[in-house]
Amino acid sequence: MNKLNKHVNELFRGVPESEKKEKIIQEVLQNLEEKVMDLMEQGKSEEDAINKAIVDFGDIEDLKEELVEPQSVHKKDMTKINLAYSIWGSILIIALFVFINFYYTPHVIWFVYPTFVVLWWPLTLYFRWLKRR
Amino acid sequence: MIRSDIIRGHLDSIVLRLIFEEDRYGYEISKEISSRTEHRFQIKEATLYAVFQRLEKKELIESYYGSFSNGGKRKYYRITSLGKAFLKETAVEWKETKEIIDLFMEGLD
Numbered sequence: 179m180n181k182l183n184k185h186v187n188e189l190f191r192g193v194p195e196s197e198k199k200e201k202i203i204q205e206v207l208q209n210l211e212e213k214v215m216d217l218m219e220q221g222k223s224e225e226d227a228i229n230k231a232i233v234d235f236g237d238i239e240d241l242k243e244e245l246v247e248p249q250s251v252h253k254k255d256m257t258k259i260n261l262a263y264s265i266w267g268s269i270l271i272i273a274l275f276v277f278i279n280f281y282y283t284p285h286v287i288w289f290v291y292p293t294f295v296v297l298w299w300p301l302t303l304y305f306r307w308l309k310r311r
Numbered sequence: 312m313i314r315s316d317i318i319r320g321h322l323d324s325i326v327l328r329l330i331f332e333e334d335r336y337g338y339e340i341s342k343e344i345s346s347r348t349e350h351r352f353q354i355k356e357a358t359l360y361a362v363f364q365r366l367e368k369k370e371l372i373e374s375y376y377g378s379f380s381n382g383g384k385r386k387y388y389r390i391t392s393l394g395k396a397f398l399k400e401t402a403v404e405w406k407e408t409k410e411i412i413d414l415f416m417e418g419l420d
Contacts, residue, residue: 189357202360205386209338209356216342236355244364 182210185232193245202245210235257307264300271296318352323371324401325354326362327390330372331398336385337363363388371397 186207193199210231217227272293279289318325329340337359345353366372371394377387390398 201386202364204383205337206356206360208383208385209336211383212338234353234356236357238357238360240361241357241364244361244368 181228182207182214182231186210189235189238193242196245199245202241206235255310257303257310261300261303261307264303268296268300321405322354322358322362323366324398324405326359327366327371327394327398327401330388331390331395334377334387334389336377336387366394369397370394 186203190199190203213231213234214224214227217230218224222230272289275289275292275296279287325344326340329335329343335343337356341354341356341359363372363374366388367374370391372388372390374386374388376384378385
């Protein structure tokens with residue numbers, strides 16, 4: 179029965195290791211062995227019986243397809259992280275402008291302009307996050 | 312042997328029917344199909360296991376390990392109530408399909 183074993187393992191070589199795969203190999207082997215026994219009872223030599231069982235088995239393309247789990251599309255939701263990043267980023271940038279403004283030109287208040295510009299960044303990402311929810 | 316691509320689409324129902332009659336294991340099913348069709352149709356075992364996988368995933372059948380035999384523990388399949396309902400549905404569908412195809416295929420010879 180070693181030949182059967184070898185053949186079945188060969189068949190399943192491309193399939194990623196998993197508990198499921200092991201179980202199926204076991205099941206397949208068990209059934210094949212029973213078939214070989216049957217064929218031998220019908221008068222075939224062991225070698226003929228094994229060969230016939232292997233040929234009858236066919237190729238396992240269909241089975242492979244069933245076995246390969248569709249890659250779970252757990253695309254991480256990045257919108258929340260992006261939003262947080264944009265908020266922290268814009269706070270830092272605005273703080274920088276405020277500092278420069280009051281440190282170097284305390285008489286002219288101009289930091290409001292760049293603040294409005296920068297705020298578009300978190301605002302955009304905020305709505306993208308809303309859409310995603 | 313008959314061209315199998317037409318039968319292919321109905322393999323799930325064929326296997327389900329056999330499991331519906333009684334709990335069965337893989338080799339038994341392939342033997343049963345061969346003997347009932349008088350060897351006019353033979354299922355490739357590899358295909359059979361794909362069918363099991365599919366049916367099990369859809370929860371139409373479930374499996375359990377049965378008695379020891381020559382090779383080891385046999386894996387048996389039993390039909391679920393969902394499977395029974397599905398089978399009933401398929402039978403109706405098939406009857407309809409057959410009638411339609413018959414409309415065009417009968418009376419040609």
